[in-house]
Amino acid sequence: MNEFDLLFRRRISFPANETISFERLNTVLERTALAIPFENLRVFEGKRDAVTKNYLIDKIIVNNEGGLCYELNAILYLFLMQNGFDVRLTRGITFKSDTQQYVTLGKTHVVILLRYNDTTYLVDTGFGANLSLNPLPLSGEVFTSTNGEFRVKKLSDGPNDYAFEMKIKHKDTDWKIGYAFDSSYTFTDLDECNEVQSTVIEHPESTFNKHPLITKLTDQGNVTLTDTSFTQWVNGDVTKEEVDIVTFKELLERHFGIRK
Incomplete structure (x- = not known):
């Protein structure tokens, strides 16, 4: 076990000596959500650092901060890869329920796609409080956690082929779209996270550069x-x-x- 692996486990209070099986990923996601906040403080303060492994370790583990999707899912991606999982990153476009439209910023939501036993799953710990706490197969199957009900639904048209949908416990009575993504477009280089960061910091319609x-x-x-x-x-x-x-x-x- 290398130092990064040990430090991340310590950050989320996960046993250092336990092999992480696919069946234990829900526990990893739950403990990550409880330990690491979704926050935009550095963005709001106008700070910009290259998203690298060392930066993520320093920010989220050493300094005990949280982050936005391109940081939270990036560090989880590195952790899952370190533990032998077949993972890649992709980008989604978030949906605004109040206007029933996708945001104009483009694909600024970074998420993880995990391949296990010939099935692809969506893994996300970077969507605010709207977290499934489970890997979600791209089959439409509904998964229930302490946070609500969640599924990934196939889309019939458009540039994205799947949508993440949710019914948050105590808040939603009907299914709501969280974001859509193209499962065929994936990347492994964190440099693409820097493109997302630039948009989040600079775009006039970004919600994260105006208030903490x-x-x-x-x-x-x-x-x-x-x-x-x-x-x-x-x-x-x-x-x-x-x-x-x-x-x-x-x-x-x-x-x-x-x-x-």
Whole structure:
């Protein structure tokens, strides 16, 4: 076991001496979601670093930060590859439920495709609190976790052939599209994550370059912090409070382990 493998396991509280089987991937995804927040603080602060393995280790493991999809799924991709899984990265385009349209930024959502026993699965730990916590086959089969119901649906037309769909527990009554992706387009070079990062930082319609956003799943729901509010979902009950700069920093450290 190399140092990166050991450090990532420690970050998500996964046993150092356990061989990770396909059947244990749901546990890896659950512990990753509980340990590492989805957050845009460096983007909001205007910081730009090349997305490399060393950068991801320093940011997410050493500094105890989180990240956006091109960081969270990139480090998970490296970890899964280190543990012998057949994985590649691909890019998706997110769907806005309020306008019923795909975003104009293009394919800025980075996800993992995993091949196991002649079946391809979608693996994603970088979609905010909308995480399936399971590898999802591209067959339409519905998987249920503590976070809701999830599936990958075949699309009949357009440049993307599959869509990730969800019904988040306590929030959704109908299926919602999260994003669409082209399963035939994959990559292994993290340089492409830098293209996504540039769009997220620079595009005028990017939602991540305007206000800080930090969210993470918990054992009982999820927590979300912005520069104006702190929201908690606990077993279906929601509370929301206003925050200022002082309480923002306090909540950031208390609930997400990030110091600013």
